[in-house]
Amino acid sequence: MKYADLHPNIRIRIITDFFTDLTQKSIIPFMAIYLSIQIGAGLAGLLLTVNIVASMIVGLWAGYWSDRIGRKKLMVIAQSLQVMALLGLAIANSPWMDSIIVTCLMFLLSSLSSGITVPIANAMIVDVSSEHERHYVYGLQYWTTNVAVTFGALMGGLFFESFRFLLFSLVCLESLATLFILIFMIRETMDKRESGCGDAPIQRNILKTYWAVFQDKRFMIFFTATVLAVSLEFQLDKYIAVRLKNEFTAQLLGSDISGLHMFSLIMVINTVMVALVAIPFTRWIGRFQSRSIMTVGMLLYTAGFTVLAFSNWAWLLISSAILLTIGELMYAPVRQVMLAGMIPDSDRAAYMAADGLSYNAAALLGSLGLTIGAFLPSYAMAGLYILMGLGALIFFRMLLRKAEEQNQHLPCADAS
Known part of the structure; x- marks a missing residue:
């Protein structure tokens, strides 16, 4: 099994997921410290808890609708929200503006975007991979994630405290590039499944879906x-x-x-x-x-x-x-x-x-x-x-x- 043998969607997703993980890990671990200093440990902990819960809820919502209207639409929406969130973070921590309120709101928006993306991206990989490919794909994905965590932590350690505007600007540009890749290079994978399969009943609501x-x-x-x-x-x-x-x-x-x-x-x-x-x-x-x-x-x-x-x-x-x-x-x-x-x-x-x-x-x-x-x-x-x-x-x-x-x-x- 070689990387070049994989479906184009998988090859692209592995690369874009690396940069997405790099973005997240250069921000999230350091945001807790920053918020604790700015608004106090109690409020910071509450905000982080709200972010996690909101991300979980929106992830369940995205998983439900992705099985009904397709992967690509929701991934493009989520990535667009991520670009907006990172742009907002850059502006709120720029030489012209310093707003903790905007920072908190944009951080929440970034968490929501990630919550939408993760289950859909994982489902897309399953859509276009065969059983004998998956061990290699997930091993490769595990490696890229850990490397991204390492470099993300390094970036955050170097830039977050004193150069937040530069850090948020860089990751915003990376996120914008990922958005264009999703729009012009990623193909929808819902149509790859056999047409007679399962009929994902749109009349079944979200509660019944997750109950099942x-x-x-x-x-x-x-x-x-x-x-x-x-x-x-x-x-x-x-x-x-x-x-x-x-x-x-x-x-x-x-x-x-x-x-x-x-x-x-x-x-x-x-x-x-x-x-x-x-x-x-x-x-x-x-x-x-x-x-x-x-x-x-x-x-x-x-x-x-x-x-x-x-x-x-x-x-x-x-x-x-x-x-x-x-x-x-x-x-x-x-x-x-x-x-x-x-x-x-x-x-x-x-x-x-x-x-x-x-x-x-x-x-x-x-x-x-x-x-x-x-x-x-x-x-x-x-x-x-x-x-x-x-x-x-x-x-x-x-x-x-x-x-x-x-x-x-x-x-x-x-x-x-």
Whole structure:
């Protein structure tokens, strides 16, 4: 499998998604700090919560309508809103204007745009990819996302505090270029599906649509497994970071390092490994069965986080960071392939939007882990991580075991 062999829409989306992620990650992590300084931590937290909830709601709405009126129309609308939001942010933080109210409103508009785009873009990839392509596609997408996060954080760190106008202007130009690409190069994918498939009933309202999604037993098993697995990742910058700050001090290569230094080192290891080995590693593991990849990957991933929950030995923590990264590189693309294979053609974007809720639930568990960790000893938290990881693995394996016999024989299987 080569990049040039992929459908043009996928090739374009991978490139534009990279720059979209770059834009988001150069703004969002630093916006929380900026808002806390400008309006206070309490109001900043409330505003960020409103943004997340609004993004979730509009994502569900977009998933529903994308399955009925097409992908491209809504993606162009969402990208147009993103251009407007970033232009507004640039103006509100320019040499001629400094408005925190406009900044908050435009930040909300940017969040709404992202909420619309994500489930539709994911559904579009499924529309035009075959089952044997998806492992490569999702591995490549995982790599580009992590590289974008790295460079976005670097851009934000360099420009956000002192050069916000320049930063917002640059990302606005990037967003405008993405809009033109969507308008003139991306093709609608709804017509790629077989004409007799499913009849996505427009008379079925949004509540009935999502009621049907969350009554899908296979999807809910997958949803639960995703929440358990991803919630471990959300522990890293919460409970694990706090524990290392409070408990860890050691010497490494003759130098004293603090818990925050160790946490930063773990993040660097994860980022560098993904950037350097994700694509060749994904190609190599693609020759093995999905169930074997998922099993080994989740075991390594769980073991890595379990050790991070209690150990204060520097070299063991470094080894665990390597293990969990390898595990994540193995299980994450398989998870995406599983999702693509189980959703019905008529409600693809709706299922993608519902899947996005699993990340919000995982983020909630990540925050809850910080609270629970204040009362439980570190070895008890490690035990909880083992239960969460093994629970996710059991559910994922259950679905993979059934996949062969079911083989996604839906009434109108995707023939793309």
